Amino acid sequence: MASVSIRKLDIEFGSIKVIRELDLEIAEGEFIVLLGPSGCGKSTLLNAVAGLLDVAGGQIWIGGKNVTWEEPKDRGIGMVFQSYALYPRMTVRGNLTFGLKMARTPKADIEARVAKAAKILQIEPLLERRPSELSGGQRQRVAIGRALVRDVDVFLFDEPLSNLDAKLRTELRVEIKRLHHELGSTMIYVTHDQIEALTLADRIAVMNGGIIQQLASPKEIYRRPINRFVAGFVGSPAMNFVDGTLSFSGGSPAFVLPDGARIDLSGYAFLGQVEEGRKATLGIRPEQVDPFERGDHTSQLPVNLTMLEPMGADSLVWGRVGSSSFSIRIDGDQHIDTPARIDAFFSPDHASIFDAASGNRL
Amino acid sequence: MTSVDLAAGPSGPRPKRLTAGRVGLYAFLVIAALFFLIPLYVMIITSLKPMSEIRLGNLFALPSDPSFYAWAKAWSSACTGLNCDGIHVGMLNSVKILIPSVIVSISVGAVTGYALSFWRPKGSNFLFAVLLLGAFIPYQVFLYPLVRMLSIVSLYNSIPGVVFVHSIFGLPLMTLLFRNFYAGIPIDLFKAARVDGGGFWAIFLRLMLPLSTPIIVVAAILQITGIWNDFLFGLIFAGRENFPMTVQLNNIVNSSFGEKEYNVNMAATILTALVPLFVYFVSGRWFVRGIASGAVKG
DSSP states (O other): OOOEEEEEEEEEETTEEEEEEEEEEEOTTOEEEEEOOTTSSHHHHHHHHHTOSOOSEEEEEETTEEOTTSOGGGGTEEEEOTTOOOOTTSOHHHHHHHHHHHTTOOHHHHHHHHHHHHHHHTOGGGTTSOGGGSOHHHHHHHHHHHHHHTTOSEEEEESTTTTSOHHHHHHHHHHHHHHHHHHOOEEEEEESOHHHHHHHOSEEEEEETTEEEEEEOHHHHHHSOSBHHHHHHSSSSOOEEEEEEEEOTTSSOEEEOTTSOEEEOTTOOOSSOOOTTOEEEEEEOGGGOBSSOOTTOOEEEEEEEEEEEEOSSEEEEEEEETTEEEEEEEETTOOOOSSEEEEEEEOGGGOEEEETTTOBBO | OOOOOGGGOSOSOOOOSOOHHHHHHHHHHHHHHHHHHHHHHHHHHHHTSOHHHHTTOOTTSOOSSOOSHHHHHHHHTOOBTTBOSOSHHHHHHHHHHHHHHHHHHHHHHHHHHHIIIIIOOTTHHHHHHHHHHHHHSOTHHHHHHHHHHHHHTTOTTSHHHHHHHHHHHHHHHHHHHHHHHHHTSOHHHHHHHHHTTOOHHHIIIIIIHHHOHHHHHHHHHHHHHHHHHOOHHHHHHSOGGGOOHHHHHHHHHTOOSSSOOHHHHHHHHHHHHHHHHHHHHHHHHHHHHHIIIIITOO
16 A cells, blocks of 8 residues: 655656646545546556656655656556556466566465455456457456556556446446455546546546646535536536626626526625626536426526436436526436426526636636 | 248359359469469479480470489589589578578567567667668668678678678568567557566567567568578678578579580579478468568558
8 A cells, every 4th residue: 555646747748748747646545536538648647657658857656755767667556458458478377477477476475366366356267268268357357466466555547447348347347446445555547437437536636638627526526616627527418507697786696697587696605706797607417407396496597498308217308598508307207398498496506607718616 | 020931041043153253363363373384394394304305495395304313413513613512512501591690680670679669769760760771772882891891800701791791681671570560569568568567578578579470470481581592692791611502503504614504504493492482382371461561561
C-alpha cells in the first residue's frame, strides 16, 4: 500500500502540452478514477505514473519516494491494459511468472504467489493454457493476476473493461471492486465510462484538455458538478440545460427564460455574489423533475412534451423548454400523454446554475 | 417462412467448375511456365551431352547418350583460372561466407529494428532515415573506401572481411524489415513487459524473438539468396583463396583459353544455382510474403 502524489506535472509530446501543472494527491488504499473523453490526457497521466513516458516537468511520488525518474519496475506498480497485453507465446503461468523471474524471486515463492493469485481470480484451471485459448474476461483476469503476483502497492488500470461485452463488463467491474476491498491497495483507474467511474471510485477526477476539472466523490460529482463540462459529461441521459438570465429583483432569486417566464430559485446555494441580469444556464437532471405533482418541490417550469420513450425499468419523456431540449425520467409503470404542455416541478437545491460565458458553477 | 426440405440438399444447378475464364487462365499459366522453363530445359540437356553432339547445333534435341561427365568435371576438375579443382572449392567458400553473414546480418537487423520501434532513443528517426538513405546509394560508390578501411584493420582478403561487408550492406533492409514487423506488435505488450521489470535484452530475447519467427524466415530467405548470388563483394573482399562459387563460375565460363565447353558451363551454372533454387522451392509462400510485407510498405 502506498500513497501517490503528483506535483505540478507537465507532459509534452513535441511542442504540444498534453498535461500542464497537474496536481493530484491520492491517499493510501484509495480507489481513484480518472474520467474523461478520448484525448483528455487521462491515459497519458497513467502512463506517466507507471514511468512509461518521460515527463517534461514536475514530480511523481509513490509511497513517500520521488520516483519521477525511476524505472517502471522500481515504482511498486502493476498495470492492466485495455488490450490485455498478455505475452502470446507464454502460458498463463508463464505470463504470471515473467515479472517474478525478472526480479529473481525464489522458485518456491513464485509457486506460492501464483497459486494464491490464481485462487483469488479463479483462474486455477487455466494456468497451462495460452492466451489465445482464453475468452476476453479470462484474459483480463490473467492480466490483473500479473499485477497481483508481484504484490504491488499501486494498481494502474487503463480502460481494462472497454474491450469486453456488456455482461462481462458488469461482472468484472464487481470483481475489481471486491479485489480492492480484499487487498486494500491503492488503485488508479482510467475510463471514459461514467458508470464504471460512479460505481468503483472513492473519488473521481474528471479530466478535459489535460486539466482536472473536478476532483470529488462520485456523489458530489453527480450532484454538484463544478462546471458545465462535468455536468454534461457525467450522467446518462445528460443533464438538461436551459439558457436564460438571473434576476434578483423582487426579493427572491429567479431564473428568467427568454420568453419572460420566471422560475423561482429560492433554496439554491449560490457560490458567490452574482449580479442582476447575468446570462446563465440552468442544469437539472432528468430524474430530479416531477411532471405529475408538486410534492415537496418549490419550483416549476413549463415544458412542451413531445414523446415518451419506455426503457423498461423507467421511461424518458422528451420535450422542450423554450428552444432547449429537455428530458424527464419517470417510473416505467407510469404513463404521460404526449404531446402536451405541462408544468414540471423541481427543487432548486438539486439544480445547478452555470455562468453562460465561462461555464463555471455559480 | 417457407419450409425447406433439408434432406434434398442445396437447390438449383451446381455452379460450373470449368468456365471459359478458368480455361483461359490455365492456358496463360501453362504458356508462361513453359516460357520460363525452356532455358532450364536447354541447360539441363546441354549439360548431359558430349561436346561432339553440342557442335551439331541442335539446341533442343534430347541427348542421344546422356552422361554426367560434364557434371563431374564441373564439380571436381574444371579450371578456374590457374587451379583445376572444379567448382566444389567455391561451394565450400560460399557456405563459409553465407552462414556467418546471414546470422550476423539478421541478428544485428533484428536488434536495430527492435530498438528503433520500441525504445526509440533520441535521434532514432534520423538514424533510420540515414540507414534508408544508405540503402539507395549504389554500393559501388563504397567499394574503394571499404577496401582501404578493411586493409587498415587487416580484414581485407579474408572471410571475416567479406562477412563484415555483407552484414553492413544487409543492415538497411534487415532493419527496415524488422522495424516494420515490430511496428505491428501492440505497444501495450512492450509496456506490460517494462512494468514487469524486463530490460532491453530480456524483452527482446524472451518476448519479441519468439514472436518473430515469420519475419526471421523472410529475412533468412532474402539474405541467403542475396548473399549466395553475390559476385562483386566476393570478388573484391574475399581474396584469391576464398572466392565464392559465383566468382569461380565466372572464371570457368569466361575462360578465353581453348574450346568453350558448353556442357561443363551449363553443369557448373546449375550447381551454383542449386542453393537459391532450393530456397525458392521450399519457401515460395514465405518469399512472396517477405517481398509483399516488410520490404515495400513504409
